[in-house]
Structure formats: structure tokens, C-alpha cells
Amino acid sequence: xxxxxxxxxxxxxxxxxxxxxxxxxxxxxxxxxxxxxxxxxxxxxxxxxxxxxxxxxxxxxxxxxxxxxxxxxxxxxxxxxxxxxxxxxxxxxxxxxxxxxxxxxxxxxxxxxxxxxxxxxxxxxxxxxxxxxxxxxxxxxxxxxxxxxxxxxxxxxxxxxxxxxxxxxxxxxxxxxxxxxxxxxxxxxxxx
Numbered sequence: 001x002x003x004x005x006x007x008x009x010x011x012x013x014x015x016x017x018x019x020x021x022x023x024x025x026x027x028x029x030x031x032x033x034x035x036x037x038x039x040x041x042x043x044x045x046x047x048x049x050x051x052x053x054x055x056x057x058x059x060x061x062x063x064x065x066x067x068x069x070x071x072x073x074x075x076x077x078x079x080x081x082x083x084x085x086x087x088x089x090x091x092x093x094x095x096x097x098x099x100x101x102x103x104x105x106x107x108x109x110x111x112x113x114x115x116x117x118x119x120x121x122x123x124x125x126x127x128x129x130x131x132x133x134x135x136x137x138x139x140x141x142x143x144x145x146x147x148x149x150x151x152x153x154x155x156x157x158x159x160x161x162x163x164x165x166x167x168x169x170x171x172x173x174x175x176x177x178x179x180x181x182x183x184x185x186x187x188x189x190x191x192x
Contacts, residue, residue, distance in 0.1 A: 054123035070118035136179025
């Protein structure tokens, strides 16, 4: 089984990726690989940021590295928060602050259509890579519903599930998640 290093310090993201791809690769987190790195996301798209993170870790370790960059795109906000989803309320803020800002900005807005987008990238030490994307469509709720998941999950009503991602159990969310779809598309491209 091919060993890959997850190019993320986000424990929630690492847990989700391992749950989705764990049987296909030997997956190690940065901590398990003994690596301390915080790659600056300087790209202008999810795909660019995923590549930047994966390439830096692959170059450092000499092993294939997997990264995902994902976020929330709200139609009425022209795609914002987009690549700034994790730091929408400021660099030192958290999920609650991001949700509070989003709900404030969306107050009175009729068009609440949104989507979660994920771009996954498996990069090799020589810079070659395979990437794929996934999405899940829904809308922004007027208030939080549920306490499961992380990020914007409690305010994102998923059309396919008929409830917020914050109300969905982990296994249920993984069936429709943007990250799962990106990772499954990536696995299909890799033939695993």
C-alpha cells in the first residue's frame, strides 16, 4: 500500500480524509511523519492552494503528499468567503466567529444558495500531481442547526440530506461531502 503524507495541520480534515481513503493508502499525518510545517496558502483558487501545500510537503519528505483545500462559496456574495472561508472573520478567529460574520452579512438576503467546494491534490516530490474536485449544494440557514461537524456545517442546509450538515452524523455527512467527492474523484483518476 502506498504511503502518503497528509499536508494539513487540521485534525478535523485529517480525520475525515482518513475515514474516506484509509483503506486505499497508508496515510500519515504531518505529526506522525515527524514534520512541523505551516505552508502559506498564496494561491487564488482552491486547486492552487491544494497543490502548493501538497508540493511543499512532498518536496520536504520525498514522499507523495495529499492536500485538500476547500471552502464555502455563497452565490449572493459572489463566491465569498471562498478561499478565505477558514479566516473569514479574521486570521485569528474560529468557526463560531466565521459563522457569526456570515449570518450577519447574509441578513435580509433572499438568495441563500451556496456550495461547499473541495479540491484534492496528490503531489509527488518531482512536482507532478493528480487533482480532482467535488462539491455539495445547499443554502445558508438563518441560524445554526445541530452541533456535529465543523466550520460552517451548522448553517449549511444540504439539499441531498434535507438537513444541515451540523445535524448530520459523520458517516451520513461523508456520503455527500464535497471532500469525499473530491477524494473519490481523485482515487478514480489514480485507479485505486
